[in-house]
Amino acid sequence: MASVVLDNVKKVYPGGVEAVKGISLNVPNGSFTVLLGPSGCGKSTLLRMIAGLETITSGTCRIADRVVNEVEPAERDIAMVFQNYALYPHMSVYDNMAYGLRNRGTPKPEIERRVREAAKMLAIEDFLERRPRALSGGQRQRVAMGRAIVREPQAFLFDEPLSNLDAKLRVQMRIEIRRLHNRLKATSIFVTHDQVEAMTLADVVVVMNQGRIEQVGKPTEVYNRPATRFVATFIGSPAMNLAPGRVIGRGKVEIPGSGTLDFDPDTFEVAEGTAVEVGIRPEDMTVATPDENTGFVIKPEFVEELGPNRLVHGTAGGEPLVLSVASSMPDLGTRALGLRVPANRVHVFDTTTGRALRRG
Amino acid sequence: MEKRAVFRSSWLPLALVTPQLIITFVFFVWPASQALYQSVLLEDPFGLKSQFVWFDNFTALFRNRDYLESFNRTAVFSLLVAGFAMGLALLLAVMADRIIKGATGYKTMLVWPYAVAPAVAGALWVFMFNPRIGIVAYVMHSIGYDWNHQIRGQDAFALITIAAVWKQISYNFVFFLAGLQAIPRSLIEAAAIDGAGPAKRFWTIVFPLLSPTTFFLLVVNIVYAFFDTFGIVHATTSGGPAKATEILVYKVFNDGFIGLDLGASAAQSVILMFIVIVLTVVQFRYIERKVSY
Ligand SMILES: Nc1ncnc2c1ncn2[C@@H]1O[C@H](COP(=O)(O)OP(=O)(O)OP(=O)(O)O)[C@@H](O)[C@H]1O
Ligand SMILES: [Mg+2]
Numbered sequence: 001m002a003s004v005v006l007d008n009v010k011k012v013y014p015g016g017v018e019a020v021k022g023i024s025l026n027v028p029n030g031s032f033t034v035l036l037g038p039s040g041c042g043k044s045t046l047l048r049m050i051a052g053l054e055t056i057t058s059g060t061c062r063i064a065d066r067v068v069n070e071v072e073p074a075e076r077d078i079a080m081v082f083q084n085y086a087l088y089p090h091m092s093v094y095d096n097m098a099y100g101l102r103n104r105g106t107p108k109p110e111i112e113r114r115v116r117e118a119a120k121m122l123a124i125e126d127f128l129e130r131r132p133r134a135l136s137g138g139q140r141q142r143v144a145m146g147r148a149i150v151r152e153p154q155a156f157l158f159d160e161p162l163s164n165l166d167a168k169l170r171v172q173m174r175i176e177i178r179r180l181h182n183r184l185k186a187t188s189i190f191v192t193h194d195q196v197e198a199m200t201l202a203d204v205v206v207v208m209n210q211g212r213i214e215q216v217g218k219p220t221e222v223y224n225r226p227a228t229r230f231v232a233t234f235i236g237s238p239a240m241n242l243a244p245g246r247v248i249g250r251g252k253v254e255i256p257g258s259g260t261l262d263f264d265p266d267t268f269e270v271a272e273g274t275a276v277e278v279g280i281r282p283e284d285m286t287v288a289t290p291d292e293n294t295g296f297v298i299k300p301e302f303v304e305e306l307g308p309n310r311l312v313h314g315t316a317g318g319e320p321l322v323l324s325v326a327s328s329m330p331d332l333g334t335r336a337l338g339l340r341v342p343a344n345r346v347h348v349f350d351t352t353t354g355r356a357l358r359r360g
Numbered sequence: 361m362e363k364r365a366v367f368r369s370s371w372l373p374l375a376l377v378t379p380q381l382i383i384t385f386v387f388f389v390w391p392a393s394q395a396l397y398q399s400v401l402l403e404d405p406f407g408l409k410s411q412f413v414w415f416d417n418f419t420a421l422f423r424n425r426d427y428l429e430s431f432n433r434t435a436v437f438s439l440l441v442a443g444f445a446m447g448l449a450l451l452l453a454v455m456a457d458r459i460i461k462g463a464t465g466y467k468t469m470l471v472w473p474y475a476v477a478p479a480v481a482g483a484l485w486v487f488m489f490n491p492r493i494g495i496v497a498y499v500m501h502s503i504g505y506d507w508n509h510q511i512r513g514q515d516a517f518a519l520i521t522i523a524a525v526w527k528q529i530s531y532n533f534v535f536f537l538a539g540l541q542a543i544p545r546s547l548i549e550a551a552a553i554d555g556a557g558p559a560k561r562f563w564t565i566v567f568p569l570l571s572p573t574t575f576f577l578l579v580v581n582i583v584y585a586f587f588d589t590f591g592i593v594h595a596t597t598s599g600g601p602a603k604a605t606e607i608l609v610y611k612v613f614n615d616g617f618i619g620l621d622l623g624a625s626a627a628q629s630v631i632l633m634f635i636v637i638v639l640t641v642v643q644f645r646y647i648e649r650k651v652s653y
Binding site: 051052053072073074078079080082083084086088089090099100103104147151 | 544546547549550551552553554555556557560564565568569571
C-alpha cells in the first residue's frame with residue numbers, strides 16, 4: 001500500500017479543453033478517498049492521470065513517494081475498476097482475474113491461490129469458468145473488483161463503478177466495497193457524482209467543481225461546514241436553501257422580509273452592512289410554538305409529503321425556502337411560521353467569491 | 361427485436377418480391393441448372409447432338425493432371441491472396457486506428473482500390489510489370505532480378521497474386537477498421553494497467569476480439585480468390601505462360617469457351633458451385649456459434 005500525492009496537477013486536452021486546473025491532493029496510505037463532483041468537473045480525468053491513461057500536462061503525481069508522471073500504467077502498480085467493468089469478453093472469469101498476474105510472471109500456484117481467495121471473498125467462486133457475458137451486472141461488478149484485488153496493488157482506482165447497477169444493488173455493493181476496504185486497508189480513490197455514495201464510503205471526500213477542488217474533508221465536515229456555496233448546495237438533499245441577506249452586527253444577519261438570524265462567526269470579522277448569502281439546510285430548522293418570538297418567519301405555500309418527512313415550501317427574502325419536518329407534525333396550515341435555527345447551523349457566504357464567511 | 365411489416369392481402373407482398381425472384385431465377389437458378397444438366401452430357405464438337413454420360417465428365421476431370429494441377433494452384437493462390445490481403449489490411453487498419461491527424465484522408469485513400477474494376481486493375485499491373493517498359497520491372501532489373509512474367513511462370517503467378525491482393529486490401533481494411541473501432545477503449549486500457557505491453561495487448565485482447573471479423577473475411581477472401589479474380593487473370597496473363605496462372609475459374613472459361621468442351625467445363629463449374637456452397641454453409645454455421653462472444 002502507498003500514498004498518492006498530487007502537486008498542482010493540470011490537464012489540458014488537445015483542442016484546448018482545460019479539464020483539471022491545478023489540483024494538489026494528498027491521499028494518505030490506506031485511506032478511502034472519494035472524488036465527488038458534478039458531471040464534467042474533471043474527476044475521471046484526474047483519476048486517469050493517476051492511472052497513467054492520460055498524460056499530465058503539468059504538475060507532479062507521486063505514488064509511494066515516486067514521481068510517476070512518465071511511468072507506464074503497468075509500472076505504476078495500481079488497479080482500476082472501470083464504469084463499464086471492461087472485462088475481457090473472450091476470457092473466463094478465472095482468466096480475467098489471472099490475466100494481470102500472468103503478465104507479471106507470477107507462478108501458477110500463486111495465481112491459483114490468489115484468484116480462489118478473491119473469488120471466495122467476493123462470492124463468485126461458482127462462476128469462475130463462465131464468460132462475463134453469462135453474468136449479471138452485479139456479478140460482473142464483483143469480477144471487476146476481483147481482478148483488481150488479486151493484483152494486490154499499491155492503490156485502487158474506481159471510476160463510478162456502481163453507476164451501471166440498479167438502485168438496490170448499488171446500495172448493497174456500496175456496503176460491500178466499504179467492508180472490503182475495512183478488511184484490505186488498501187489506498188483507494190473512488191470517483192462518483194453520487195453524494196450518498198461519497199458520504200457513506202469515504203474517509204475523506206474531495207468535492208470538485210470545474211477542474212478545481214472546492215473542499216477536502218471528512219463526510220461530516222463537508223456536510224456540516226461547507227467551505228463554499230458550491231459544496232453547500234451540492235451536498236445534502238433536498239439542497240440547502242440560499243437567501244440574500246445583510247450582516248447587521250457580529251454574528252447577526254438580516255434576511256429582508258423574514259427577520260434576523262444569529263450565526264456563529266468564529267474568528268471571522270465581517271463588516272456591518274456587507275451583503276451576504278445565507279444558507280440553511282431544510283433539516284436544520286424547527287418550527288417554533290405560535291407564542292414564541294424567534295425573529296425569523298416564513299410563509300408556507302404548499303407541502304410535499306415524502307413519507308417519513310414532509311417538505312414545506314415557502315419563501316424567505318424573495319427566494320424559495322424549503323423546510324423539512326417530521327410527518328408526525330400536525331398540519332401547519334398556511335399561517336406564518338416562526339422558525340428556530342441554531343447559530344452553528346446558519347451558513348454565511350460571500351456573494352462574489354462564494355466562500356463561507358467563517359473559519360474552521 | 362424483430363421488425364415485421366404485416367400486409368392484409370397477399371398480392372402486394374408477392375408483387376414486391378417478384379423482381380427479386382425473377383433476377384434470382386434468370387441469373388442464378390437457370391444458369392446453375394443448365395450447368396448441372398450440361399455436366400452430365402457429352403456433346404460432339406459441332407454441338408449437333410449430345411449424349412447422357414452419367415458422371416463420366418467428373419471422373420475424367422479427377423483423372424486429368426491439368427485439372428488437378430489447376431486445383432492445387434488455385435488452393436495455393438487463394439491462401440496466398442487471403443493471407444497477404446488480410447495481413448496487410450490488418451496492419452494498415454491498426455495503424456489507421458492509432459493516428460489522429462489526417463485519419464479521414466488516409467482511410468479514404470485506402471478504400472479507393474476497391475472501386476477499381478478488376479480488368480482495369482489488371483491492366484495497370486501489366487503496365488507496371490511489363491518486362492520492357494514497366495516501372496516495377498525496371499526496378500527489379502536494376503536490383504538484379506530478371507523479371508519476366510511473360511516467360512517465367514512463377515513471375516506470372518506472383519503478378520496475379522500481387523494484383524489480387526492489392527485489390528482486396530481495401531475491402532478487408534474497412535472491415536478490420538470497423539472491427540477495431542468496435543473494441544471498447546477501456547478494454548485496452550484495462551489490459552495496459554494489467555501489465556500487457558502493446559504487442560501482448562494486440563495478441564491477447566485485440567486479435568481474439570477481432571476473430572469474428574477475421575473469420576468472416578477469410579471466407580470472403582477465399583471466395584474472392586476463387587471467383588472474382590477472373591478479370592485480373594484475364595487482363596494480365598490470360599492463364600499463361602504455359603498455364604502457370606490458370607486457376608479454376610479461368611480453366612472453366614478456357615475449356616468451355618475457347619476449347620469448347622462444354623461437358624468438362626460444366627462439370628468444373630458444378631464443382632466450383634459446390635465449393636462455394638460449402639464455404640457459405642461453414643461461414644453461417646461458424647459465425648453463429650463458435651466465434652461470437
Ligand atoms: N479526450 C478528451 N478530449 C477533450 N476533452 C475531454 C476529453 N475527455 C474529457 N474531456 C473534457 O474534460 C472535461 C472533464 O471530463 P471528465 O471526463 O474528467 O469529467 P467527469 O467529472 O468524469 O464527468 P462524469 O461524471 O460525466 O464522468 C469535460 O469538459 C470533458 O468534455
Ligand atoms: Mg467520469
